[in-house]
Amino acid sequence: MKKTKIIGLTGGIASGKSSVAEFLRARSFPVFxxxxxxxxxxxxxxxxxxxxxxxxxxxxxxxxxxxxxxxxxxxxxxxxxxxxxxxxxxxxxxxxxxxxxxxxxxxxxAKIVFLDAPLLIEAGWHERVDSVWLVYLSREEQIRRAMQRDKVQAVVIEQRLDKQMPFDKKKLVADRIIDNSFTLEQTYAQVESLINELQVAI
Missing domain, CATH: 3.40.50.300 (P-loop containing nucleotide triphosphate hydrolases)
Structure with missing residues (x-):
């Protein structure tokens, strides 16, 4: 039997990673x-x-x-x-x-399993998975969306972001980047394309 593919899904504050994880679940993929x-x-x-x-x-x-x-x-x-x-x-x-x-x-x-982990790279788990998918958002947009979601001031979000690995470093590790700068529909289309690519490969 072919090996189950393990995909690490990661992102940052308010990047949209959870929305991508929910989309994957809705497509009946197992997500941890x-x-x-x-x-x-x-x-x-x-x-x-x-x-x-x-x-x-x-x-x-x-x-x-x-x-x-x-x-x-x-x-x-x-x-x-x-x-x-x-x-x-x-x-x-x-x-x-x-x-x-x-x-x-x-x-x-199951042919594909997703590991939804915000600290995937920081924990070193990126070395244990078959591929890393990074949900990306600019810092400015992260701050804007997090302020709207959490009802806090920008300085609070900036302090949180300063304690996280920046996207520039995460990009160096990621195998695939999902740009969540636009609409959710456009984000989901990127995810769908990655799923198709993955299914063809297995």
Whole structure:
């Protein structure tokens, strides 16, 4: 049986990556959401919960002893070294969950599986997938769309962007670039073209 193709899907703040992921799901492709997996790993019933509390203390807990992701986020975005420690706790667990997902999809004869991960490149996962698809947007448009979506000032978005790998560096790693500067219909047309290209190759 031919090997299942693993496609890494990544982007940046308000780039439209989630819209592309939803489009792929609507086309019945299996898509693993790394962010959702990270949130699940932070739940009280997960194996990562205690490791996170040991590292960051009980001050990040809610009254129901769940991790307050907003409090945790404030800590790690202010201290890059703490962010690295959180990633060390989560990333290998997320990848294991993805491998389990792939095993399930292979059992269902899936020919293509997508890994939707904003930190795909930062985590080094781009080296483990067959191809990297980058959803691109200019910084100016990222800021405009993120302000509209999150109802925050430009300076807040700029601070977030400054802590992320810039698109110029991500482009050097990407195998395919999806330009989301125009309408969603035009973005979806690009994705459809990439799907057709991929299906021909397999």
């Amino acid at each position: 959401d790394a962010d959702k997996a990270a949130h699940e790993l932070m739940s009280k019933d997960s194996g990562a919960w205690q490791d996170i509390i040991d590292e960051f203390g009980k001050g990040i807990l809610t009254n129901s002893e769940e991790i307050d992701r907003q409090k945790l986020g404030q800590i790690v975005f202010a201290e890059p070294e703490r962010l690295k420690k959180l990633e060390a706790i989560l990333h290998h667990r997320i990848w294991q969950a993805f491998e389990n997902f792939c095993t399930e999809q292979r059992a269902q004869q």
